[in-house]
Amino acid sequence: TILLSRKMAEEGYLAHWGNAAKRYPRDPFYAFAQRIVEAKKVVPSDRLKASRWEGTTVVSGDLPREIDLLKRGESGDIAVFGGAGFASALIAARLVDEFQLFINPAVLGAGRRIFDQGGFGRLRLLGSKSYASGMVVSRYAPAG
Secondary structure (H helix, E strand, O other): OEEEOHHHHHOOHHHHHHHHHHHOOOOOOHHHHHHHHHOOEEEEOOOOOOOOOOOEEEEOOOHHHHHHHHHHOOOOOOEEEOOHHHHHHHHHOOOOOOEEEEEOOOOOOOOOOOOOOOOOOOEEEEEEEEOOOOOEEEEEEEOO
């Protein structure tokens, strides 16, 4: 299951991967695009009343309750895609079981911190993998 911020959904995340899956089947990203298209997608939002994206449900109300319902259901693992504000809200509500931080060797300037809203003080490293591109993916769980 993919939990996707409203902003990311509206800015074209779903359209991008849907188009990639249809238009570029020989592209190396095709397998990833196809998984995005086939996955159950949930967008929490009090602004949107209905989904305009295929395979996507909009939920509103109490975010911790909605996430708990997803976890108790048949959703399996839940991947989250969204910006710093969305991540901060999930962290502050203690809804994150594991963090996968993708570190790219690029300088982008100032940005918003995801742990600003009373998030976790310490994390426990679960594993790390580096790629030929220089990117490193590190997996963490909340300590304690």
